[in-house]
Every structure is written in C-alpha cells, then in structure tokens.
Amino acid sequence: MGDTLGSDSLLFLTDEQIRQGIEGMYFAYRGLTSEPDRILATLAYGRAHHRAIHFINRAPGTTVTNLLEILGVTKQSLNRVLRTLIEDGLVESRVGKIDKRERNLFLTEAGTALEARLSDAQRTRMRAAYREAGPEAVSGFRKVLEAMMDKELRQKYASLREANT
Template sequence: MHRMPVTGGPGGENLLFLTDAQLRKGIEAMFFAYRGFTADPDRILARHGYGRAHHRALHFIDRWPGTTVTNLLAILGVTKQSLNRVLRTLVDDGLVESRVGTRDKRERRLTLTEAGRALEAELSGAQRERMRDAYRRAGPEAVAGFRTVLEAMMDSELLRRFEAAREAAE
C-alpha cells in the first residue's frame, strides 16, 4: 500500500498517511470537479462549434497578449499541428490576430481581438463564478491548502510558468 505524508486534513486533524483508497477518492474528486469546472464553458464553446483546446488557447493568449506560438505550444503541451489547427480556426473566425514578430520575422505574435476578448470573458466568467462559490463555501484555509496541493502536483517547468503568470497578474 502506498502511503503519503500529509500535514493536515479535513476538520483540522493531522493525518500521517493517506491510504490508496483515500488517494483514489481524491483522484475521483478531481475528475468530477474538472467535469463541473468545464461544464459551463463546454456549453458556451458548443454554441460556437469550438472545443476545450480553443478555450485553453483563448485563455492563455488573453493572459499573455502578444505571446508567441512557440510559447503557447510550451504552455499547452500540444503538438504544433494540433495548435495550428486551433489557431487557424480562431484567426479565421476573427477571435485571434496573428502578427509577424518585430525582432524575429519567423515569430508569430498572438493577441485576442475584441470578439476574442468577449468570448474569453464569457468562458472565464463562468469558471470564476464556480471557483468563487466553491472558495467561499470551503473557506480560506481550504483555499490555501487547495492551491498548495495543485502547485505540488505541477512539475518544475509548469510550476515556473504558473508562477510567472501569477507574478504578471500582480
């Protein structure tokens, strides 16, 4: 049986170890939470004929206006072919603008158009409301613990990108 040390638990008691059954429950909770987290955006995306890959691209282009295709590839962890398919649709539909880089003509810099910002705001707004409600119900200690767990699950490169995004937002 795999056991993992834990410093705190529900209700404030200290758990020394988590059993495989407890870990399985946590994994299942993540699956169901993700389903809930994506449900509202999925309905919005379906109206436009888009999928979650389009949502992720819109989200990160909004977070880093002028980001390069290369940077977006690294953030999303998808193939160039897959991202190009998504970007082509978003550009053709007038949601994303792709410009040649000023220093390097091989670069393509991405920004959202007004229509792209509006769709991204609708998608993220639905998710913010769900997160806000969950955070309020869970309380500040649970929110801090949740963030700690999520960050601990990221590999070092993803954590570095996440921290850079957080710093840019502050």
C-alpha cells in the same frame, strides 16, 4: 471526501483516500468546464480552443512557441486550433517586432468577449467554491495543485501568476 482528517493524518493517507481525491479532481474539473463546454459547443469549438483563448488573453502578444510550451500540444494540433480562431476573427497573429519569424498572438474584440463569457462562468464557480471552503482551504488547495505539477510547469504557472499580479 467524507473524511475529516487531522493535519497529522495527511502524511498517512490510505489508497482509498487518494482514490477519492483523484475522483474528486475528475468531478471538479467536469463542473469547472461544464458551462464553457456548452458555450463552445454552440460555436463548434472544443476545450483546446478555450485553452488557447485563455492563455492568449493572459499574455497578449505571446508567441506560438510559448503557447506550445504552456499547452503541451503538438504544433500541428495548435496550428489547427489557431487557424480556426484566426479565420473566425477571434485571434490576430502579428509578425514579431524583434524576430520577424515569430508570430505574436492577440485576442480581437470578439475574442476578448468570448474569453470573458467562458471565464465568467468559471470564475463564478471558483469564487463560490472558495467562499464555501474558506481561506485556509483555498491556500491548501493551491499548494496541492502546485505540488502535483511537474517542476517546469510549476515555474511556468508561477511566472504567469507573477506577470498578472
């Protein structure tokens, strides 16, 4: 976004500046997902598989219901993804200890290894971008991302961050 904006001008962004921000998000997401997409393609998996693996790794033992809430997908769609991951030995589904109707999800050793390959590429890219942008930009970027989230998703995001700090 070629403009250098002072803090006062941030309150008065033009439509063109907003459009550039939207396009920047599209291209940044494309960059963030490019290497994981290449890895996933070799396994005949897609981004839905990656998201499931990511969040199961972040919260081992998470329930299918919780994963549905985080991912915002249909039960049928998630079941299709989980079935593949379980059949391929990447995810293990265990009966809940408290509620026997619940299924708790865990990555297997192979699932953990795949998650690491997928996330390492993204961490490398994010680390380099953060280093280049500097600490103030990192903090500002997080604030912008959080402000774009729906309230309930912002709360879910905050709870994930707190659980893993």
